[in-house]
Amino acid sequence: MVRAKEKTIDLTKEQDTKTEHLQLESDSTMSQSMALLLAIACGMAVANIYYAHPLLDALSSDFSINHSTIGIVITITQICYALGLLFLVPLGDLLNHRRLIFGQMLMIIIALVIVGFAPSKVVFFIGIATVGMLATVTQTLVAYASTLSSPAERGHIVGLVTSGVVIGILLARTFSGILTDLGGWRSVYLTSAALMLIMVSLLYRKLPDVEFKRSSLSYPKLLRSVLLLFAQERILRIRGVLALLIFTAFSIVWTSLVLPLSAPPYSLSHTAIGAFGLAGVAGALAAARAGRLADRGLGQRTTGIALILLLASWLVMSLISYSLLALVIGVILLDLAVQAVHVTNQSIIFTVRPEARSRLTAAYMIFYSIGSATGSIASTNIYENFGWNGVCLLGASVSALALLFWAITLHLTEQIGKK
Numbered sequence: 001m002v003r004a005k006e007k008t009i010d011l012t013k014e015q016d017t018k019t020e021h022l023q024l025e026s027d028s029t030m031s032q033s034m035a036l037l038l039a040i041a042c043g044m045a046v047a048n049i050y051y052a053h054p055l056l057d058a059l060s061s062d063f064s065i066n067h068s069t070i071g072i073v074i075t076i077t078q079i080c081y082a083l084g085l086l087f088l089v090p091l092g093d094l095l096n097h098r099r100l101i102f103g104q105m106l107m108i109i110i111a112l113v114i115v116g117f118a119p120s121k122v123v124f125f126i127g128i129a130t131v132g133m134l135a136t137v138t139q140t141l142v143a144y145a146s147t148l149s150s151p152a153e154r155g156h157i158v159g160l161v162t163s164g165v166v167i168g169i170l171l172a173r174t175f176s177g178i179l180t181d182l183g184g185w186r187s188v189y190l191t192s193a194a195l196m197l198i199m200v201s202l203l204y205r206k207l208p209d210v211e212f213k214r215s216s217l218s219y220p221k222l223l224r225s226v227l228l229l230f231a232q233e234r235i236l237r238i239r240g241v242l243a244l245l246i247f248t249a250f251s252i253v254w255t256s257l258v259l260p261l262s263a264p265p266y267s268l269s270h271t272a273i274g275a276f277g278l279a280g281v282a283g284a285l286a287a288a289r290a291g292r293l294a295d296r297g298l299g300q301r302t303t304g305i306a307l308i309l310l311l312a313s314w315l316v317m318s319l320i321s322y323s324l325l326a327l328v329i330g331v332i333l334l335d336l337a338v339q340a341v342h343v344t345n346q347s348i349i350f351t352v353r354p355e356a357r358s359r360l361t362a363a364y365m366i367f368y369s370i371g372s373a374t375g376s377i378a379s380t381n382i383y384e385n386f387g388w389n390g391v392c393l394l395g396a397s398v399s400a401l402a403l404l405f406w407a408i409t410l411h412l413t414e415q416i417g418k419k
Helices: 002-026 032-047 053-063 072-087 089-093 097-116 121-134 137-148 154-183 185-206 219-232 234-256 258-262 270-274 276-286 290-295 299-321 324-349 354-417
Strands: none
Touching: 032 097, 032 137, 032 154, 032 185, 053 072, 053 121, 053 154, 053 185, 053 234, 053 258, 053 270, 072 089, 072 121, 072 219, 072 234, 072 354, 089 097, 089 137, 089 219, 089 354, 097 121, 097 137, 097 185, 137 154, 137 354, 154 185, 154 270, 154 276, 154 290, 154 324, 219 234, 219 354, 234 258, 234 299, 234 324, 234 354, 258 270, 258 354, 270 276, 276 324, 290 299, 299 324, 299 354, 324 354
16 A cells, blocks of 8 residues: 555656656747847847957057057956856856846946946956956856757757847947947946846846756866866867857957057047947848758858858958958958857757756857957957958968868768757
8 A cells, every 4th residue: 555655656756747847848939039138138248348349449548558469458358258158157057047147247237337437457457357257147148048948949049149149249349439439438338337237127027937957066076077078079179169260260350450440541430440340240140040050950061151251251351451341241241150150059069968058158168268369369469560461361361270170070070060
C-alpha cells in the first residue's frame, strides 16, 4: 500500500515536471513587441560605450590628450567590456536573469552620471571603464531572449535583438553628435542616464520573471567552465576568431572616421559626423534577415557573401577624397556585412550548449571586445602616420584575412552551420 502511494507520488511529480516543461515550451514563443523592447534596451545599453567615437576630438581638447593616443578612450572601454563579459555575463546561468538585468542597468546609470560630471581625465577614465564593464548587460539580454524563444524562431529573435545592438552602436554617433553641438559632450552621458532610467522602469513592468534551469556550478567553477568552452567547442573558436576580425574592421573605420571628417577640407560638425551612423543603420537593417537564413541552414553561405562585401566596402570607402557619397555607400556595405556575420555567428553557437547560453555569449563576445579594442587603438595610430588611405589598407587587410580564415575552416564547420 505504501509502495503504491510512493509510485502515485512519483507519477504525480513526473506529470508535474512534464507539465512545467510543456508550459515552458509553450511560453517560449516570444512576441514581436517583447523582442522589440529587448532590442531597444540592448541598443541603449551598448550605445553608452560608443558615444565617445565622434567626441574624440572634443575629449582630446578638454582633457589634453594627443590625437595619436585618443583612441585609448575606446580601447579602455572595450577592455573593461571584455572583463564584464568574463565576470558578469556568465552569472546569467547562475542567477535570476531579471534581477541581474535590473541590477546592472541601475549601476550603469550611476556610472554615466559620474562620467557626465567628471572633473578630470582620471575620473572620466574610471567612469567610462565602469560603463564599459556594466554595458555587458546587453549580452545578458541577448542570451535571455534566446532562452525565451523557441528553437524554430531562435535565429530570427536573436537577429532582431542583435540588430538592436548594432543599431544602438551606430545611432550612438548620431545621438552624441547632435547633443554635443547643443550642450557639450557631458550632456550626452547625462541624457543617456535619464533615458536608461526610463528603460529600467519599462522593463520592470514588461519583462517576464521566468525561472529556467540554472547551473549547479559555483561561481568560480562557472568562470572556469567559460574557459573550458574555448577548448571543448571548435565552432566557438572558429566563429570567435571571425568575430574578432570583423569587429576589428568595424572598429577601425568607426574610431578613425571622425578625424578626416572633422579636419579640412570637410570640417564637419559633430552632428554631421554623427549622421554617418544613420548610413550604418541602413546596412544593419538590411542584414536583419541573416538570422532567418541561419535558421534555414544557410549560415555558411551568408557568412561567405557578407565577408566578400566587407572586403569590397574598403575599396569604396577609400574614395572619400572624391566623394562623401562613396563613404556613405562603403559604410552601408561594411555594417551590413558585419551584422550579417555577427547574427549568423550567434545563431550557430547558441545551438551548441543550450544550457550554457550565457557562458557561450560571454566566451564569444570576448573575441568581439578584443577585436574592437585592437581596431580602435590601431586605427588612430595608422591615421596619424599614414592618413585615411592607410586606415583603408589596414581595414582591407583585416577583412581579407577574415575571408581567408572562413574559406580555410569552411569544411570544419559547414555541417554545424546547417543545423
